[in-house]
Amino acid sequence: MEVRQLNTLIRAAQFQSFSKAAESLGYSQSAVTVQIKTLEEELGVRLFDRMGKRVILTAQGRRFLEYAHSVLDTIHSARQAMSDDTDLNGCLHIGTLESLCFFRLPGLMRQFRRENPGVSLRVTTGSPEELIEKMERGDVDLICILDEPRYSNSWHKCNEVPEEVVFVASPGLDLGHPGPYRVEELLDKPFFLTERNANYRHTFDNFLASRQIELTPALEISDTAFIIKMLERSSGISLLPHFAVTESAARGGLRILEVSDFRLTMYRQMFYHCDKCCTREMRAFIHLASGPDLPL
Structure with missing residues (x-):
């Protein structure tokens, strides 16, 4: 045997x-x-x-x-x-969303590399469904997604952290008053949104459908960073994770809007398959990613 x-x-x-x-x-x-x-x-x-x-x-x-x-x-x-007494020198393959990869992972990766320079890192991006499928096939060691809370007896959940999703606007966009706003007050402006299969976009579409409102976005694209650049350089509104817009809002490139009738929280979650042995490299990354302050 x-x-x-x-x-x-x-x-x-x-x-x-x-x-x-x-x-x-x-x-x-x-x-x-x-x-x-x-x-x-x-x-x-x-x-x-x-x-x-x-x-x-x-x-x-x-x-x-x-x-x-x-x-x-x-x-x-x-x-x-x-x-256990030797330095980590294996491989670590992480699957994550494009937005998390761009806005959350760089600082985490930098800190992990500083502490474990011998580890070879690989990152694959995809939708939550694509990443879960890769985890199920054993193609990645860990996945990190932003979604409603997900559960399965086949997965080990390493963490679950709430992340607010907010409306943001170009700084010069005239909305008539300083807010708070209702969603209906914003709908006559150009909307730059993630594609329909994105989780928070799906929730927003359901909210509009419940009020029998149909919205045709001026732009649909999966790349969150591109949407932010469009908002900074033109005039429009979007719905994006707070962590993705914090830096731009701090320097005045975007304006975070207070909306009274629509609030949304998604959850950053990390998983590995229960049939997957949790390597020392995985344990080190999970420990760093589960700390009270995520390195940025």
């Missing part, structure tokens, strides 16, 4: 597919099939039922899966115990 067979068993059980397990591990499908067959022959039991393209754990398979997790956890703990 080999460690790689246990890893293959866990991935096949996770995806209910030998082909998807092979893809996530970098093996051929035939290699996965051989590993599982060899493991079944050694144990003298059938671990999976083959149901067309799907594979499902048998009762014996579900029982053995618990032991597989236990064995791998023990091996991982032993390796960590042998290396």
Whole structure:
């Protein structure tokens, strides 16, 4: 019995597919099939039922899966115990949203690199759904998203931090009075918004629909930094995370609006999959990102 067979068993059980397990591990499908067959022959039991393209754990398979997790956890703990006195020198692959990557991660990365110069960092951006899929496939170690609170028995949630989403306007835009405003008072101005599948944009669209209001934005784009530049250099309104607009508002490039009838809070959340061993590199990054003051 080999460690790689246990890893293959866990991935096949996770995806209910030998082909998807092979893809996530970098093996051929035939290699996965051989590993599982060899493991079944050694144990003298059938671990999976083959149901067309799907594979499902048998009762014996579900029982053995618990032991597989236990064995791998023990091996991982032993390796960590042998290396806890050494500097971190592994790899860390983080998946995150473009807005978090641009406005939240640079300071965090800078501090992490200062404390752990030997770690190789890789960052992948995408939507929350894309990042969750990558985490489920084992393509990334950690993901950090901004969304409504998300939960799954398959994920370990490292933190959950509220982040306010606010209306902002170009500093010279005439809104008639200093505020507070109602949403309807703003709708005759050009709106620069994130695309419809963005989480806080979806919430705003639902709010407008509940009041039978239809809004056609002057600009739709996923790039938050581009929207901010457009607001600074032209005339319009947007709805963006507070952390993304703080710097521009402080130097007078944007104006944060007080809106009385629409308030929105999203949550910055970090996850890793429960089947993923939490490496020393992951633990160090989680510890830094979960501190009371996020490095900026």
